[in-house]
Amino acid sequence: MFVIERGSPEWSENATAAVRVIDLTTGELQETPYLTIPGVNNIGEGGVLGLAFHPDFQNNHKFYLSLTANDDDPDSVFSEYIREYTAPSANATTANPEFTPIISWAKPDYAHNAGWIGFGPNDGYLYLMSGDGGHGDDTGPGHVEPTGNAQDITDNLLGKVLRVDVNRDDFPNDNARNYGIPYDTAQSPGNPFAPDAPGAEDPVGDNEIWAYGLRNPFRAGFDRATGDLWIGDVGQQQREEINRQLGTSTGGENYGWRIREGSLDNPNTSGDLPVTPVEPIYDYARPGTAGVDQNFTGITVFGGIAYRGPDPELQGNYFFGDTSLNRIWMLKPATETTPQEVTFLNPQLPTDEGWPLGPVALSEDAVGNIYITYMYTGEIYRIVTDKLMPGDFNADAKVDEADLAIWDGGFGITEGAAAANGDANGDGRVDSADYLIWQRNFGWSSLNVSRGTSSTVIPEPGTGVLLACGAIRLAAYRRRAQLLDGPADLA
DSSP states (O other): OEEEEOOBSSSOTTEEEEEEEEETTTTEEOSSOSEEEEEEOOSTTOSEEEEEEOTTHHHHOEEEEEEEEOOSOTTOSEEEEEEEEEOSSTTOSSOOSOEEEEEEEEESSSSOOOOOEEEOTTTOOEEEEOOOOSSGGGOSTTOOTTTOTTTOOSSOOTTEEEEEBTTOOSOTTOTTOOOBOOOOOSSSOOOTTSOSSTTSOOOSSOTTEEEEOOSOOOEEEEOTTTOOEEEEEOOSSSEEEEEEEOTTOOSOOBOOTTTEETTEEOTTOOOOOSSOOOOOSEEEEOTTOTTSOGGGOOSOEEEEEEOOSSOGGGTTOEEEEETTTTEEEEEEOOOSSSOOEEEEOGGGOOBSSOOOOOEEEEEEOTTOOEEEEETTTTEEEEEEOOOOOTTOTTOSSBOSHHHHHHHHHHTTOOSSOOGGGTOSSSSSOOSHHHHHHHHHHTTOBTTOGGGOOTTTOOOOTTOOOOOOOEEEEEEEOOSOEEEEOOOTTTO
């Protein structure tokens, strides 16, 4: 698992940051940083903010960082840069310090940098979150009128979801732009404001834009089974919001800021939206709002993860939180027969040690276990559940030949056996009954949503115990850090 430091010293125009590696089996940090990044501006909300590994990292060894650093623009405080780095090999313990610039944009203020980046599981393109610029109500110096940056789609990358193809370079004469514009293909749609094909008519709007109307989407995440993009967008004074863009989207969604804040009109601005905004799938009020359960209020939302780990009862449930009020929630999406449900998880997340404060990121490992990073106390915890799909003996969120090998190795144990020994029905023995359960569930995977979701999977008799979520501390990490998922074989 990989951790990024925003940089030290604090509040510096020339900080040094690092990408670090955590051994998930011990909770220990690798002594030597995976990558050291000098020249980072971490004033305000700046720093190293996002990391994503190329889908083909095992072969091309490429990964990407989002960070803020000084620029030559007299009207900006710094720029946000997306850089491409490489490692000597997929299993290397340190990366190469040299980088290739991908794209950048200037910032008029130190706030609202967003910074999350990630590759779409359906199309392989790199998605980038950008904030609106930083000043209140998307107004003031560096914010265009009469729309604000988030609603301006012409020569303005602020307040957007951007989408680029890092496997192609459409700007060979520009050393600062090393990416391609996604065009329509048989596999996926192109960007909504880009030509349908190279040389075709170019519609109004920046070619890099995938969606817009966002304030500060500093954490987001893909459902790796469906391709749905979940976005946490920090509000100003009324609402914190979660947006869900389906994996079948063709882009172009307008999430409403600065005219709308969550599901409400922004009272500090006026004007009509150019298109009907997409309403958040969930938003919540500020503390003290009358008539609202205070356990469902907050100040600084952060987007999280749609669960695709080994617990069959949690499949597709979305975990997210609020940094300022130290809260974690789980959203169970609506189905044809059940309404959407949001659960306050803090009471179900007792920790084995420590008193974590300031959750700032949720991430997942290669098999879908979820981790929480706490910024103020510098701790990282893993959420622990007590359910497995019967037959998934190695808890890797699929039932396959590897599990059969575990059953075979444990066959004949007559007492004290656990799932890790090949006991599928919880009777303490490994016998032919366990094999039959493995056979019945063979082929199940958390990524195969058609084979079962949280509403359809029924555990075998003998395993149905109450859900008991917990949090086990992996590391006490005293620098300001974010937890980020790495390539499958390294996570």
